[in-house]
Amino acid sequence: MENFTNSPEHSTTSDVGLNQNNTNNEIPMKIVRLPFLAALILIMISVGCTIELKKLWAHLKRPWTLAVGTVCQFGFMPLIAFILAIFFKLKTLSAIAVIMMGSCPGGVISNVMSYWTDGDMDLSVAMTVCSTILAIGFLPLSLYIYSSAWALEFNNSSTVLQTPYKQIGSSLVTLIIPISIGTFIARKWPRQSKLLLKIGTGLGTFILIVSTVTTTLLYNNKWTVESTLIIIGIINPLLGYTAGFILAMAVRQSWTSCRTIALETGAQNGHLCTTILMISFTMEEFCSMFAYPFIYICFQIFHGLMFVIAYQMYKRFKKGPTEPMDSTQSMIRGKEINDIQSREDNAPTECTIFEMTESI
Secondary structure (H helix, E strand, C coil), X not given: CHHHCCCHHHHHHHHHHHHHHHHHHHHHHHHHHHHHHHHHHHHHHHHHCCCCHHHHHHHHHCCHHHHHHHXXXXXXXXXXXXXXXXXXXXXXXXXXHHHHHHHCCECCHHHHHHHHCXXXXXXXXXXXXXXXXXXXXXXXXXXXXXXXXXXXXXXXXXXXXXXXXXXXXXHHHHHHHHHHHHHHHHHHCHXXXXXXXXXXXXXXXXXXXXXXXXXXXXXXXXXXXXXXXXXXXXXXXXXXXXXXXHHHHHCCCCHHHHHHHHHHHHXXXXXXXXXXXXXXXXXXXXHHHCHHHHHHHHHHHHHHHHHHHHHHHHHHHCCCCCCCCXXXXXXXXXXXXXXXXXXXXXXXXXXXXXXXXXXC
């Protein structure tokens, strides 16, 4: 395929053009990254204010729910992306971009959506952190399994897919440290943490959207978007949300856990996907692939917001019975009841006090 081979007579001209493009976009891209990183940190500090260490430890101690989320994240999402790429008969670069996005771990936006839909925030944060850690192994494995057929079409060695371990490590740092700070704030200043939670999630999400749109405008002259990519970008997040919800229901999770797992499954780490594409392909190839992560990010936010609005309307107009507790919640509740009963048993009764008074 002539589009993916480097011909000697055109290499010098293309290199000069690519270097010029890199120079023109380097400074604006650095400017965009600063508010993007600040928004991620602000969101994770806000999400950390919702963490209860007992519930978080209970999820880690009995990781059945986390295992369900892992199957959805690294089992269903890459497979769904692969099926869509085959069904729509995508070209090589487009197919690799779709599979790359499906193979990435969960994104931060899922934590915000879980908060706005009264999800299990401890489970949401645990799934995000665990999926990012597991991506060190599952991400290259998924890419090897599903994208190898298209990757063989490349003739130059520069297009070998690379796993950005440094980027995954930095993602973990931007997750764990702000979450820890938010947890400390909630324990130290519980009233102020509630205000921080409301402001931080909304403001952080707004900054992320603005940063995404700004990044898009920087590459608007270089995009080549296929109509099929727009269709896939619309239905792929929906399929992820649906698959996560159905599997969680099948294994009899609570409605709270079902919502959380669904949102964690459909919301992907688009920033990590963009980084992999950037370091694995030339700038010309990257510009033709960058459209899909952006389309996916836009529609995963759009579908998530629609889900939030529908849930809030349902919650407002129809207050149903209390949701059943899952195994983790029931275990914590059982311990609380046992503690209360033990304190009541050890407390002196009225008869005992009366008998002691008479004996005196």
